[in-house]
Amino acid sequence: MEKNECRVCVTGGAGYIASELIRKLLDEGYTVHATLRNLGDASKVDILKSLPNANSRLLLFQANIYNPTEFQHAINGCQYVFHLASPLQHTEGYQFKNTTEAAVATAKTIAMSCVRSGVRRLIYAASIVSASPLKDDGSGYKDSMDETCWTPLSLSANFSDDHLAAYRDSKTLSEKEILSYGSSIEEGRGLEVVTLGIGLVGGDNTLLSYTPGSVALFISHLVDKVYGPHGYKALKYLEELGGKIPIVHVNDVCDAFIFCLNQASINGRFLCASSFVSSVEIAEYYQENHPEFPIKQEYLEGTKREVQWGSTRLMEKGFEYRCDTKMILDDCVRCARRTGYLQK
Numbered sequence: 001m002e003k004n005e006c007r008v009c010v011t012g013g014a015g016y017i018a019s020e021l022i023r024k025l026l027d028e029g030y031t032v033h034a035t036l037r038n039l040g041d042a043s044k045v046d047i048l049k050s051l052p053n054a055n056s057r058l059l060l061f062q063a064n065i066y067n068p069t070e071f072q073h074a075i076n077g078c079q080y081v082f083h084l085a086s087p088l089q090h091t092e093g094y095q096f097k098n099t100t101e102a103a104v105a106t107a108k109t110i111a112m113s114c115v116r117s118g119v120r121r122l123i124y125a126a127s128i129v130s131a132s133p134l135k136d137d138g139s140g141y142k143d144s145m146d147e148t149c150w151t152p153l154s155l156s157a158n159f160s161d162d163h164l165a166a167y168r169d170s171k172t173l174s175e176k177e178i179l180s181y182g183s184s185i186e187e188g189r190g191l192e193v194v195t196l197g198i199g200l201v202g203g204d205n206t207l208l209s210y211t212p213g214s215v216a217l218f219i220s221h222l223v224d225k226v227y228g229p230h231g232y233k234a235l236k237y238l239e240e241l242g243g244k245i246p247i248v249h250v251n252d253v254c255d256a257f258i259f260c261l262n263q264a265s266i267n268g269r270f271l272c273a274s275s276f277v278s279s280v281e282i283a284e285y286y287q288e289n290h291p292e293f294p295i296k297q298e299y300l301e302g303t304k305r306e307v308q309w310g311s312t313r314l315m316e317k318g319f320e321y322r323c324d325t326k327m328i329l330d331d332c333v334r335c336a337r338r339t340g341y342l343q344k
């Protein structure tokens, strides 16, 4: 099939990762069905409409996770679906009592829509918050973090709060739900499912005029913002879950998504991160390379952990990361400066 005849759906289209993914998909010649929560929000719609080739090959659809069936229209006619929309704040007034219920119901509805519509592959933006190497009995970490690890939801990690725990639950239960619909071509049921367990994403996406939440986590040492979902505490929570923090550049994430699309056959769970670093190592890098930002001493002191990054599945398939730790961290500073989040 010619690429422009191949239709690809991307949910949550105006987000940090999704907008860059759509830019790349249009650039490669695909026709894209993007969903947004609110087609009346010009600040988000205009980001996508301004992309090269959007006039001829981008169709926008309105779909809210709190109304799962709304995604069906966008999925119709597509061969591949990337599910990136994810609720961070609970919306009252719907049938769901929290973000987890809404996210899992949407994951299930989207997977069923994919089966019904003859979609070839569903690719989900999962998270490393679902792949903690913490042992179920709370006695420390396994030796390595890889695709066999599932976060024990009954354990409460240090630095957690209701918001972070809700995100962990929503991503973990949604990923399990989506994986249950996958079958390899050999198994013959039709829908292949890939869950890409993405590390903390950094790097600049110049389509956006604000600093994305995950970029704000990277530079939380520099703005000394301790609390809140984009603060140092959230970064430390990721470190508590993982032992260290898996990180990856937004360009590599989007390339990994497209790599999964381009495989003749692929199914299952893959973690996606190019480096595995501690919060102290991030702070030390900024202290050495961006001395204009004084780093508090407490950010330079931390626990040394032996847990290793053990995930190789994506690279065994042939995927290559192009961005190293330096590029990720420097591009976070560049993004924050460009958008005014950092003043110096």
Ligand SMILES: NC(=O)c1ccc[n+]([C@@H]2O[C@H](COP(=O)([O-])OP(=O)(O)OC[C@H]3O[C@@H](n4cnc5c(N)ncnc54)[C@H](OP(=O)(O)O)[C@@H]3O)[C@@H](O)[C@H]2O)c1
Pocket (backbone or CB within 6 Å): 011, 012, 013, 014, 015, 016, 017, 018, 036, 037, 038, 044, 063, 064, 065, 066, 083, 084, 085, 086, 087, 088, 125, 126, 127, 128, 171, 197, 198, 199, 200, 201, 202, 212, 213, 214
């Ligand atoms: N960034 C990371 O470090 C990271 C790491 C691992 C996994 N991920 C996953 O990757 C995906 C994209 O993340 P991101 O960093 O690009 O986040 P983002 O910029 O906040 O994008 C999230 C998207 O979800 C949409 N959304 C939120 N609530 C919704 C609702 N009720 N109905 C429909 N759409 C809704 C948002 O739409 P609006 O624009 O309308 O708000 C937004 O487009 C998410 O699934 C996230 O969990 C991200």
